[in-house]
Structures are given as C-alpha cells and as structure tokens.
Amino acid sequence: SQTIHQWPATLVQPVGSPLSLECTVEGTSNPNLYWYRQAAGRGLQLLFYSVGIGQISSEVPQNLSASRPQDRQFILSSKKLLLSDSGFYLCAWTPGQGVNTEAFFGQGTRLTVV
Amino acid sequence: AQRVTQPEKLLSVFKGAPVELKCNYSYSGSPELFWYVQYSRQRLQLLLRHISRESIKGFTADLNKGETSFHLKKPFAQEEDSAMYYCALFSGYSTLTFGKGTMLLVSP
Structure with missing residues (x-):
C-alpha cells in the first residue's frame, strides 16, 4: 500500500536560519507531488508541484523553494526564513496518471519562525 | 487560471438540520472536482469525487456545469460531521487547487 511520510512534525526556527522539510512517498512510482501551506482563513495554498524528477512548478512567488532529487522525494527549502514563513x-x-484520482496527504509540519 | 471559491468560512447548524456547503469553480477545461475533509487531529482526506456520483457518510455533491458549482449536501447533519471541508479542482496540468475551506460545526 502507498504511504506518505513528512517530517519533522513541528519545527521552531529563528529568523534568518535555513529550512529543509522532507516528504517521501512509498508504494508508488512517478507520483505528482505537492507542497501546500494551510493557514486559517486562507485554506490550502498550493506552493509547488512536481510531475517528475527535477521538474518543479511554483504557484506563488515567495521565500521558499522546492526540489525533487528522487522520484518519491520532495523537499521544501529556504535559505533564510522570515517571520511570515510560519505556518502549517x-x-x-x-x-501520475489517471483521472479523478485521490490526493493523499502527509501529517503536516508546524513551522514557527521566531 | 483555475480558481475554487468557498464563500462561507463557518457554517453552524443543529443536529438533524440540512447542510449545504457551497463551492464554485472557475476553469476553462473539463473539471475534476472533489470534496476533502479534515477532522480534528486527523489528516486531510478525500470525502467524495464528482465522477463517482457517490454518497459518502450521507453527503452528496452534484456538479452543475451551468452554474460552475459543486455544492456539498447532507439532509440531516450529525455531530460527527463537524470538521473542515475543502472543495478541490484537479486540472489537466496536474495542479490540485483547493478552496479556502468551510468549517462545519454541528451542535447537539
């Protein structure tokens, strides 16, 4: 069966520090991968998505970047965190193929920038 | 660009009352629409998809292309339905866009 792992679950980082959040998927090949930020009143904001290794599409300009070094690994990064990067x-x-396919979510990472 | 609109941030009803969570979309192609639900302390998960025309936990949603809507309905709300509900649209370019979500609170 397919599973998705996301870590860490919580993170407190000082302003200006780097960030690296990891996400890995098991039990499937060639998945589409997504990073979202969930905020109260703003819902789920799509940040990045990837349809293959090295292919990253950015939905909103920001202080974050994403990379997909392996087929089932998706990394969200920042060189210097801002207070406004805090969120879930x-x-x-x-x-990767098919229609009306279900999306599967990780447990999420609560990031607090202090 | 595709867009999903959920006009209500919060919907509060009493147990046994009918529920309708509104969702409107904007998309030039043929939409694939979904409702996702997030219960307290649980992961976001699929509730239902329009193509299946299914009823899950008593919820149904009908795609109305003329009104570009995909409202979620349940005739008799239960307390365990209290959760955050997200309408989502999947495009042919592999983007999955969510609305801002509606918090449903069902009171006894």
Whole structure:
C-alpha cells in the first residue's frame, strides 16, 4: 500500500536560519507531488508541484523553494526564513496518471519562525 | 487560471438540520472536482469525487456545469460531521487547487 511520510512534525526556527522539510512517498512510482501551506482563513495554498524528477512548478512567488532529487522525494527549502514563513505545511501526492484520482496527504509540519 | 471559491468560512447548524456547503469553480477545461475533509487531529482526506456520483457518510455533491458549482449536501447533519471541508479542482496540468475551506460545526 502507498504511504506518505513528512517530517519533522513541528519545527521552531529563528529568523534568518535555513529550512529543509522532507516528504517521501512509498508504494508508488512517478507520483505528482505537492507542497501546500494551510493557514486559517486562507485554506490550502498550493506552493509547488512536481510531475517528475527535477521538474518543479511554483504557484506563488515567495521565500521558499522546492526540489525533487528522487522520484518519491520532495523537499521544501529556504535559505533564510522570515517571520511570515510560519505556518502549517502539507505534502501530498497523486498518481501520475489517471483521472479523478485521490490526493493523499502527509501529517503536516508546524513551522514557527521566531 | 483555475480558481475554487468557498464563500462561507463557518457554517453552524443543529443536529438533524440540512447542510449545504457551497463551492464554485472557475476553469476553462473539463473539471475534476472533489470534496476533502479534515477532522480534528486527523489528516486531510478525500470525502467524495464528482465522477463517482457517490454518497459518502450521507453527503452528496452534484456538479452543475451551468452554474460552475459543486455544492456539498447532507439532509440531516450529525455531530460527527463537524470538521473542515475543502472543495478541490484537479486540472489537466496536474495542479490540485483547493478552496479556502468551510468549517462545519454541528451542535447537539
């Protein structure tokens, strides 16, 4: 069966420090991968998505970047965190092919920038 | 660009009352629409998809292309339905766009 792992679950980082959040998927190949930020009143904001290794699409300009070094690994990064980067980050995947496919979400990472 | 609109941030009803969570979308292609739910302390998960025309936990949603809507309905709300509900649209370019979500609170 397919599973998605996202870590860490919580993170407190000082302003100006780097960030690296990891997400890995098991039990499937060639998934579409997504990073979302979930904020009260703003819902789920799509940050990045990837349809293959090294292919990253950014939905919103920001202080963050994403990389996909392996087929089932998706990393969210920042060189210097801002206070406004605080939030709840969700990784998700969908099958690379097919229609009306379900998205599966990780447990999320609560990031607090202090 | 595709867009999903959920006009209500919060919907509060009493147990047994009908529920309708509104969702409107904007998309030039043929939409694939979904409802996702997040219960307290649980992961976001799929509730239902329009293509299946299914009823899950008593919820149904009908795609109305003329009104570009995909409202979620349940005739009799239960307390365990209290959760955050997200409408989502999947495009042919592999982007999955969510609305801002509606918090449903069902009181006894």
